[in-house]
Amino acid sequence: MSDLGFTRSEMMIVAAARELARARVCFVGVGLPNIAVNLAKRTVAPDLEMVYEAGVFGARPARLPLSIGDPTIVTGATAVVSMFELFGYYLQRGLIDVGFLGAAQIDRFGNINTTVIGDYGAPKTRLPGSGGACEIAINAREVFVIMRQSARSFVNEIDFRTSPGNLGGAEQSEAIRKAGGWNGRGPSVVVTDLGIWRFDVTGEMCLESLHPGATLDEVRATIAWEPKIRSDLATTPAPTAEELRLVREELDPGGVYTK
Numbered sequence: 001m002s003d004l005g006f007t008r009s010e011m012m013i014v015a016a017a018r019e020l021a022r023a024r025v026c027f028v029g030v031g032l033p034n035i036a037v038n039l040a041k042r043t044v045a046p047d048l049e050m051v052y053e054a055g056v057f058g059a060r061p062a063r064l065p066l067s068i069g070d071p072t073i074v075t076g077a078t079a080v081v082s083m084f085e086l087f088g089y090y091l092q093r094g095l096i097d098v099g100f101l102g103a104a105q106i107d108r109f110g111n112i113n114t115t116v117i118g119d120y121g122a123p124k125t126r127l128p129g130s131g132g133a134c135e136i137a138i139n140a141r142e143v144f145v146i147m148r149q150s151a152r153s154f155v156n157e158i159d160f161r162t163s164p165g166n167l168g169g170a171e172q173s174e175a176i177r178k179a180g181g182w183n184g185r186g187p188s189v190v191v192t193d194l195g196i197w198r199f200d201v202t203g204e205m206c207l208e209s210l211h212p213g214a215t216l217d218e219v220r221a222t223i224a225w226e227p228k229i230r231s232d233l234a235t236t237p238a239p240t241a242e243e244l245r246l247v248r249e250e251l252d253p254g255g256v257y258t259k
Contacts, residue, residue, distance in 0.1 A: 008193040014239040016146040016191040033100035094183035099140030110165025110187035113158035137163035142188040149192035154223040170203030209234040
């Protein structure tokens, strides 16, 4: 716990949840996206329709699901279908507003690696892989990313491109997405434990807001390239008492995501 009264992980989760204020349908990824989206449902987006890869549309979990296959996601859901139907009839038809993903590595253009660290044939670390993330990145109208920021995760070149972001830049991304018939526009925002990044006209990340207690020196020390920073850099509003209560008492009382 910092002197500010909240941890950096709590700030990151709260900031990510607030990004969903205008979203209607969100495809929820595993890990950090799961708690951020469930917090949004309880705060800024009460009418949000949560979609889980296991085949649940309009999920209304009474507690934070432990995984995308946790039975609690079925309770009160609008529909429970097969994964094939969920991906074919909902995601690939372009009916998902936001895909909310996590990442092990990300580059300046928002391309994501969740497959391996190191050479694919002999990796240092094997990661969970794509699951539905690649399909989400291609077909959700926009993609939000939440991840902790470090020099190991914000890299010049990811070791494996699991999920496409803006590829080599906005111009290339637009051409490939159009040629491939992809529904999505690509990544819109990356929320970390230090700040909020959005993408400029070139398709590259640009720091828009710095979290309370974070510094630009920390940002530069945890990123492999010279970051773009808005001239009117904002300070992220701190979590409210109610947001912190929901995270600490209802969503993550064990501190799995927030420590």
